[in-house]
Amino acid sequence: MNRERILAVLYDLAMVIGGEVNLRPLLTKTLQRLLYHTSFPAGAVFLDVSPQNGSGKVTATIELAIGDYELAGHAGETLVLPAALFSGAISLEQDRSLIDALPCHRGAYSVLLKLPIDGNGVVVLLSPAEPLSDLPLTQVFQPVMANLAKAILLCRRNEAYTKAIISDRDRAESGLKRFHAALNATADSVFLIDPFLMHFVDFNLSAETSSGYARAELLSLGLQDLLPAYPRDQLEHLFGTLLRGESSIFDLDTTLRRKDGSEYQAALRFNLFSHAAEQLVITMVRDVSEYKRLENELRLLNENLERRVEEEVAKNREKDHLLIQQSRLAAMGEMVHNIAHQWRQPLNALSLILTNIKDDFDYQQITPETLDRDVRKARSLLQGMSTTIDDFRDFFRPDREPGDFELGHAVEDALFVMAASLKNNDIEVVRDLPGGMLINGFSNQLAQVVLNVLANAKEAIQLGNVPAGRIGITLVRDGSNGVLSIEDNAGGIPGDVLPRIFDPYFTTKEQGSGIGLYMSKMIIERNFKGRIKAANTADGALITITIPLLETASPSTKEQQP
Incomplete structure (x- = not known):
């Protein structure tokens, strides 16, 4: 083969390889020219080679295949192929293992x-027999493949760069569309104004809607057309302060005129900015007519607000006094009811003692010793009844000043008052009241809250005819709070009633006042800065009271104190 023929082939391939900046056309044209110059009928290009841990295999992607439908059908796929196919120098192979490893028709080549x-990869040319070519196939293409490797690298860099540019452009266009969409969606009017001519350059849809002008009409107008009552020299002075940098923002409250001649109050904000070496003033216009109307109404309302507040405070104070009085009456009724339960057993015992004295007298069996014994028993019972009165009086006597007290002790005080009533109704009380939880406030107020909850639980058990009534009381520490839970097994609170049980005057009882739980809620929230809530469980109702605890020194800290 003469030198001119080889140079012509190399020149042709160099022109193909050097004339493309995108990978796909580069590989397609290069493979086509190689097939043409070598007379091979089929070929493929494999790239992105990755070895597989010394197994003699590599993975590679078929970028392009020409002349073989089966090979072309695998274009874009990543295959596992012999490493020998990609290593070494240019060679003409008749190794069946290499040929059969390719996804083409077996026996065709x-x-x-x-x-x-x-x-970077390999170009594979296939033929059923060695073609009759006058080219030294294993020698002439060495510089071509070196140039192809560089061209592939450059094409990939170019495509990545082009992709990045397109992505940036798409993002910019998307952002611009999004910005315009947001600008047109805002209720405020936005104008771009030429600060020298004071003509409108651009604006959003709200500007057209609020002014009543069509876009073409607004583009032929200026700011002065919407502000006929505002002197032009003052507008020029305003724009001058922006242009000279004396102010970056200027606000103006004025009246604007629509196309139909109607007027509305508006707040305008002017701001100078530069765009493509052009100075423009962006003007935000907000219709404040409704705001001004409401402001005027608010001013009128405020003129009489103090008097109305005083009247409402007086009414609320009267209501609070009434609630407190009703709560006290309800508490006194509860006290009398519980005293009756406490006295029932000693009164029965006194009745038996008097009967015994009479029988002894009737049967002439009374002696000074038996009389003295019965009198001592009677006096003991009367002393116990008197002590009960004192205990109940102490419970309902208001504390003069708040103080620190054990949360569990206040619960025990309430249980003491209810003990006889609960026992007489066969209601079991299960309690778990650990100590060490100090709170500050009026202890009898908290005891009154617990008493209200226990009384409601007792009545619910009675009304539900629960055969084995039970009330569970637990006290636990939750971080800096003490959590008191009181649960009964009376079946729970109806769903339509549950959200309203803490409302004033709301009751489902025939003789109920509807103030017990309301006052309990007020006491917990106002006096103890806590919260109370109600919920239903599987067996009944659960009342949870959460109260902030006082910080107490740890044992190690106490030992260090002098």
């Missing part, structure tokens, strides 16, 4: 021309 691309 017996000759393979391997053209490695400097570690």
Whole structure:
């Protein structure tokens, strides 16, 4: 083969490789020219080679295939192939293992021309027999493959750069569309104004709607057309302060005129900015007519607000006094009811003692010793009844000043008052009241809250005819709070009633006042800065009271104190 023929082939391939900046056309045209110059009928280009841990195999992607439908059908796929197909120099192979490893029709080819691309991949040319070519196939294409490797690298860099540019452009266009959409969606009017001519350059849809002008009409107008009552020299002075940098923002409250001649109050904000070496003033216009109307109404309302507040405070104070009085009456009724339960047993005992004295007298069996014994028993019972009165009186006597007290002790005080009533109704009380939880306030107020909850639980058990009534009381520490839970097994609170049980005057009892739980809620929230809530469980109702605890020194801290 003469030198001119080789140079012509190399020149042709160099022009193809050097004339493309995108990978796909580069590979397509290069493979086409190689097939043409070598007379091979089919070929493929494999790239992105990755070895597989010394197994003699590599993974590679078929970027392009020409002349073989089966090979072309695998374009874009990543295959596992022999490493020998990609290593070494350019060679003409008749190794069946290499040919059969390719995804083409078996037996269709017996000759393979391997053209490695400097570690980037390989060009494989296939033929059923060795073609009759006057080219030194294993020698002439060495510089071509080196140039192809560089061209592939450059094409990929170019495509990545182009992709980045397109992505940036798309993001910019998307952002611009999003900005315009947001600008047109805002209720405020936005104008771009030429600060020298004071004509409108651009604006959003709200500007057209609020002014009543069509876009073409607004573009032929200026700011002065919407502000006929505002002197032009003052507008020029305003824009001058912006242009000279004396102010970056200027606000103006004025009246604007629509196309139909109607007027509305508006707040305008002017701001100078530069765009493409052009100075423009962006003007935000907000219709404040409704705001001004409401402001005027608010001013009128405020003129009489103090008097109305005083009247409402007086009414609320009267209501509070009434609630407190009703709560006291309810508490006194509860006290009398519980005293009756406490006295029932000693009164029965006194009745038996008097009966015994009479019987002894009737049967002439009374003696000074038996009389003295019965009198001592009677006096003991009377002393116990008197003590009960004192205990109940102490419970309901208001504390003069708040103080620190054990949360569990206040619960025990309430249980003491209810003990006889609960026992007489066969209601079991299960309690778990650990100590060490100090709170500050009026202890009898908290005891009154617990008493209200216990009384409601007792009545619910009675009304529900629960055969084995039970009330569970637990006290636990939750961080800096003490949590008191009181649960009964009376079946729970109806769903339509549950959200309203803490409302004033709301009751489901025939003789109920509807103030017990309301006052309990007020005491917990106002006096103890806590919260009370109600919920239903599987067996009944659960009342949870959460109260902030006082900080107490740890044992180690106490030992360090003098």
